[in-house]
Each structure stands twice: as C-alpha cells, then as structure tokens.
Amino acid sequence: MHQTRTVSGYLTLLQVWVYEHFPTLCANCCRLSQVYDEDYPRALRWKPKRDKGLVIPFRKALDEIDVDGICWTPYREHRPKRPFEVVSLFRGWIRWGPKMYAHLPDRVLRQYGHVQTIPGSPLEIVGQTTTPEEMDIMFTQYAVHVVDAGAVVHKPADCAIEYMDCLQ
Template identity: 30%
Template sequence: MVGYMTLLEAWIYEHFRPFRPHQNMKYTIQLPHVHRWTPHREAGSTVSHLQALREELDRLAFDEVTWDPYRDCCQHHPCHEITFYSGCLKCLDVVEPYHPERVLRQFGRVQTIPLAPLDPVRAVKGVTVDRYKVMYQYLDQIWESWDNHVLSARKRSTLVKCPANCVDGYIQWYENIKQLYIQNPTHRSGFDPRAQDSRFDMQDAEV
C-alpha cells in the first residue's frame, strides 16, 4: 500500500476499538474528525508484529466493532450531497468506482441489497502484481454534472434504529458473495475459524 494513509488510519481507529491510539485531548467537535486521534509511529514493523495484528483482527468480536462511529458528529459535519454520487472517481490517471449504496451503514442508513458494481472496460495482468491494471470508463462530463448522478432518496434507504439494520434478504445475499476469512497463502496467520466458537449470530451482524 502506498500513498496518503491518514484517512485510512482514522477509519481504522474509529471502527476497531482495540487498535486505537491515544485520543487527542485538544480535540473539539468543530475540528475535522481525523484530529480526534494521536497516531503512533512504529519504525520497521517486523513480520511477527504484522502477524500478531492479523491474528488480532481475526479474533475481533461483533461488539468490538463500532458500526456507526460518526453519529455524534453528523450534526456538526453533515454529509454533503456529493457524498451520494455513484460512479467513478478520478485522480490523475487513476480511475476507481465509488458505490455509496454498498456501504449505506456508514451513512447511518439501513443496508439494502445493492446492484452489481461497475464492470471494468479492460483488465490487464502484468508479470508482477503492481503491473495488474483494471480500467474503468470515465467521462469528465459525468463528474462535472455529479448532481445528476447521486442516489435517489429511495436508493439512500431509511435511517437505522440499530447499526446492524438491513433489509429482508440481505444476510442471505451476503452469505452468497462473502469471503469471511482471507489469508496470505505464503504467510498464514495460523488462525483456524473452524476451531473458534461462534461469537455472534450472523443474522444480527455483517463481518
């Protein structure tokens, strides 16, 4: 992974309580939410350290995940209408699909069964992983008129009463497309899901 990781780090701190660093005591609700944490820097993470982090992630229980971390600050920092734009985003020559309808829980809304994501127009596999490229169709005119490509009120769903709320049939749909445990085939964590007791009902949670 390369690039600007601050937003990803903040997302991890907000959702996964066991990984949080010290809280910034000077933070106020009027500041951008990313200022809430004082990230710690670790030089030269070892393989054993990364393996320990992987195993800790595998052991996370449902109640250790904060599904709606931004609820309290939404009134101070409401989502701009552009948040519900659905399509492709472009940065220089990189084009990536953006589908807010697939993560409605992050907006405090009941998760629905989404349509299939955008298909790439071409995918090229290189001799190394970093040369694998997926290309999506992108037109500058679409982004320039983004307000014509936002989710309708119906597709935004309704506000949740509980963070795990989803429409009827969603869990069954998710069961058919999920990969619950993903491990590096070369550097396995040693975690065996079959040896673990079920810690929450899949009808009430999404992994």
C-alpha cells in the same frame, strides 16, 4: 495479506478509518488526542503509536472481532459540525486529476446510518463513462445517480434479511 510488502494511496485516511470503525483495535496502536475539537478535521482525533511490533497482535485482534466490536456510525457526534450531504450517496465515477475511482456508497449504507441492503455490482458503472468530461457531467448531475438509502437503522448492525442471505 501477509506476503504484501507495499500499499499505495493515502494511508492516513485508511488508518483513521480503521481507528473510527474498530475502536477495540485502537487500544494497542493509538490514543485519542487530548486537544482534538470537533471543529478540526476528524483525522486529527487520533495519535498513532510508532511501534512496528504491533502487526501480529493487530492481525489476531482483527481476526477475533465480532459485530459488537465494530462502530457502524462512528461520525455521529461529528455530524453537527460536518452535516451529511446527499452528494455522498452519489454512485458512479469520481476523479482527482487524471485518476478515476468508482464511488459505491450502496456497499457501506450502515456507515451512513441506513439499513444495509444488497449492493449493486461494481461492474454496473464500468463503461458508463469513458472520458473525464463525461465523468464531470455525470457528477454535476449527481442527483440522478444518488443511491436510494432506504430505511434508517435502529440498531447499528441492522441489515436487510436478503443481505445476510447473499453473503452465504
């Protein structure tokens, strides 16, 4: 939003997520590292440019992007080094120290290589746990809370018909 002046959180991860999923946007804001190896953490793949004048063209490019300009499975070549773990499909609260976050993988199934279906409401997990101890127990029993990923995609933009209907 244009009136926003600050953003909190670990922005490097957000930045890298944008680079991986919207490669057409990267042409003006970053470049691939020449020394990157798939053994390295994925964020080291990118070398951002330090130019503050990119906001307006970046917004314009983002507004004009279509489904073909999105990389739905950006980590495919990285999977042999960092295999997919079923725990990634855990749906519920996760925490880092005193901070707790809702983890909702059913909202981004395409990124996991599955057909996108209608995700559950984020409100379904609110109130499921109230203490850090309850969150820890829920996570240690993550297999009970794993999202049914469903069908594997054949084309990156595959989604269930009812998913597109729910967006309208």
